[in-house]
Amino acid sequence: MVCKMSTSTQSRTTSDPDLEAYNARVFSAVLRTTQAASKLASQDLTYHKRAAPDVTGAIGRCSKRLLGLTNVLLNAVGGKGDLTSVDALVEKWSTIGDVNDTLFEKTDTYLDMLANRKSELASTTPPIQSLKRKRGKLDSAIANANIERPQRNFPIQPDNYNTSPFRPLLSKKPNAMKSLEESLKMEYPKDNGQPYYRNPYQYEIEHAKFPKSMKKPSKPIDPMTFENTAVNWVDTPEKLRTMLSSLRNETEIAVDLEHHDNRSYIGFVCLMQISTRSQDYVVDTLVLRSELEELNEVFTDPRVIKVFHGANSDIIWLQRDFGLYVVGLFDTYHAAKVLDLEGKSLGYLLDIFCSFKASKEYQLADWRIRPLTQAMLDYARSDTHFLLNIYDKLRNKLLASGADKLESVLSSSRKECKQRYERLAYDYEQGSSPGGWKSLSEKWAVTEEMMPMLKAITQWRDFMARKHDDSVNYVLPNRAIFGILKSKPVSVPGVIGIIGKNISEAVKENVDELLKIIAQNDPGVTRVDGVREAMSASTNGSDTDKVVDQKPVSADTKENEEIARKRTALAAELFTSPSEVMTVKSQFWGSIFGHNQQQPS
Template sequence: MASQEYPDPVKDFKGFQSSLFKALVAATAAANSIPVEEVGFYRSLDRDFAKDLDHAGSSSLAIGNALLQQCAIDSGLEVTNFEDVDDVIQRYGAATDVCDGLLEKADHCLDQIRGKGVPEDIKQDAPEVTQIATKDKLEYKFLHANNVVRPQIKFKDAVDNSNSTPFERKIKYKPHALIPLDSTASLEETNKSLPHPYGHEIRHIEYPQRMFERAEPEMYKPYETTSAIWVDTEEKLMEMMQRLEGAEELAVDLEHHNYRSFQGFTCLMQLSTRDEDFVIDTLELRDKLWMLNEYFADPNIVKVLHGADSDIIWLQRDFGLYIVNLFDTYFPTKVLEFPHHGLAYLLKKYCSFDADKKYQLADWRIRPLPVEMLDYARSDTHFLLYIYDCLRNELLDKSTSEGNLVKICLQRSSEIALQKYDKDVYDALTGTGPGGWKNMLAKWKYAMNPQQLAVFKALHSWRDHTAREEDESWRYVLPNHMLFALVERMPVDSSGVIGCCNPCPTLVRMNAQAIAFEIQKAKRDAALVAKESAFIEDTKPQLETVTTSAPSGVTTTKMQVQQIKRNVSNVDPALFDLKKVKKLRAADVAKLEKKSSALFGSSL
């Protein structure tokens, strides 16, 4: 019976993994059956329950310590046992370090077994699928590939991560223009990015009348019997654009990657008409997609997206694409007061389609793209135009003479389309901005002394500089929890830096000595500032307020500087008279001098 419940991991690892996961879920559910804040109440009601709880806690702690010690030996670490729950909370980072060490060793061993000793960015392995299934729930899938060749290497437009130069927009040709492309001012003259090239067109758009007329929703093609057209060459792109001729609505979505890149980049574009689905390899066609402005900027073509905030920015940054006549299906869910506002809810409500989010965390840089990822990407736009029809009808049905709900959603959508991409400026001094240290510091729940604060600012600045220079994300260069571990311990040598980061990120290991120097310098500077502040405070004159009243009733207040009196020992000024000192010494010598010696006799 036990063997059926817990399969042999050697013979049936997947079955064992599934059983283990179910047991963990059941144990977690049981542990959470009583809220933490109510445990004390139940303990006071039943003494036997309290004893059983204490016994279970002691057993769990003993088992945890035994596992921790065994794993620490395998990881080459030394960890003292946890004594009680408070000790576990305060020193839980030690357990995290041990787990990270085991995972790093396991990853290294797996790479050796599979023969993956090729340097990174040289060879790309086939994608792998990791999945965990639970009963009556979608399984979690993480599709990834090791040693992916970095797409930035092949980009024809050089990536500029500098903190000083503004973003240079990529649009050079402006179709469907009401006013010509504004390119009179240069970046060197203004030191600011140029204005939104389609701002005037978006603000003065004349929407097609059909958008405000009720019509029967046009049913989508069957999902199971259709497939997407893969577009990865300029010839295929031109063929796709010919097929887009005459389309009155386009559904658009993007897939993005931002872990191995500082600014991030778009990996995939999904585009659907009423009849066809296209999936565009934006890594291959990055410098060609500006041609889609013929359709994206056409005010007579409705561009339907869901939650387009990020998509609008990515289109501008990567391809120089701008959308005129945007309909964001997110806003009708708010105006119509739907209980949920995600695309998954709309797919279920109108299409009875269960959105499969198993590949939400997939690495979209993988090429060739697996079929299951291609299908997942296509589902985001395949049904969207039908959903747009349904939403538009509901908005029109609920509109009144006081307000047209379609126009309200279009107004909110136009505000999204008017967003303009600009680089996030890093201010190391004030720490303000999306990537500044100020927001991160506000979330840190532990107090820092002046030296730790100085180290935190220095490391945060080093991380930003390194990420920009290497074109990597902050998370890849130095994760937040490792940054705070360095701040807490403030190591001053390379081995200490590496010891704080387990597993140690590549760029931290390469720059461990430089990081240690930054920490030393920050600690020294903080100590000097503290001494100077103490000296200034000690010597600063105090202000004394004197208030006087005249017979006329006028009150006068004066601020008088009160000098601080210091205790100075009384020193005889004669001590600094060198002639007098010399005379006194000669007198002392004359008194002590003898004319004869018992050893040498008379000196005369």
């Protein structure tokens, strides 16, 4: 069976030596089986079957055994263990993923109870009511909404080809220690590097003083109940001014963003959540994009602490989209890191400090949708509603651990604020650009023979993403590139089989270019033409055997492409997720369920 191991479960430690020994055995097995699964996915199984007939039988027996283990697991957790083939496994892959997630969540809960870690960290105040939400699949209309692109209505249209130095969007500079004119001068590196504009608030970030009250312990302020807190949807300049007037009177605010980067090359912020001690604000940044610079009045005021969790990307997005800068940041991620807490995620902090279970089902939601569903709105504001209470508790723990701990967090937070947004050109030579070939070649251990094709495909993908204003992974997923490298399809159906049903417009309209790249880097393909007609016929369900080189496709080629399609589908998690993938032995599951299951031989 193939399943995903949670990071929190991997790093879990307890005071029980027997459990520690058991965990060590389990993770050792996980490591070995993960390595084995990775090696298996990279092999040419068709070749091995032909070279050694015994391999066919061994693979069949192994597949049957793994399907049996999967069925045992599904039955054990109340599901239907009725998988009979690899195709059935692929069809029900998302359901099996849900089972894995549930098992890992329960494992985390019970290990927490065993280790008794919560009693050490939790507040003595009464637990906050958790927002109960039924676990289930995200509505497909929300997850994959085919909606009009909001960036087409932005006052300044995205320019995906502009790689010149990014000039900050500031038109004025509130809370300035240095003037706007002085802060917007071009810098020229002495090493002949690319010129750039400095962060216009760099001096203020480095020299502004935090309020003295921050460095004194105080009793944490309990947040208002989630259900009874006023929610303000801010989508007009008038509502924005009203919110800003209220924020001026605060000493600390919590901030978070929801970003979209799938149907956009650069990406853009869709929502901004701001919470005070008594109010939750959700700002529609799609309609107020050009108005939000006014928030610099509060965002750059060092007397108002801005609490974020993991602000690294948020700082960049605020600069790029709205000309917003942050002075006076407290990043709760860095606080958790300095305190060496067992978990560093916001979900962990919400659970430990606030007894609030954050929902995960909307992490990949399409935040461009308007109007938001109530569930999406609740999810968005839950990221900031409790954050000021978490800030109170983390700050007290830092002060109790020594003044240097708090200073370390503030230093890391200043470093986050000093970041600069810069436009990126595609780096063909080094492959270090986002979506470039370097990380993919290292992840897949690409051979020298494959490198020219990998470099050419990733460069083509970046160009198409800029042209169509889509992300590189929307244009052509990483797993599809891997499948192409392994099988080198020579026909339109071959490309379709590797990518799957969700083929981007960029590939549909330019599949001839993609196949030419494959042909130019594969001596076995000699001629490429007639592709647009073939692509149209294939996507319309007719003439699917039409091929690129206009020569009959052999049975071997068809079989190779079908195997590659199935293999890349099953290996998708391995090659698109930083989480590990493992193959689990039967005795491992038998020991967990407390009985010996008869497995298929």
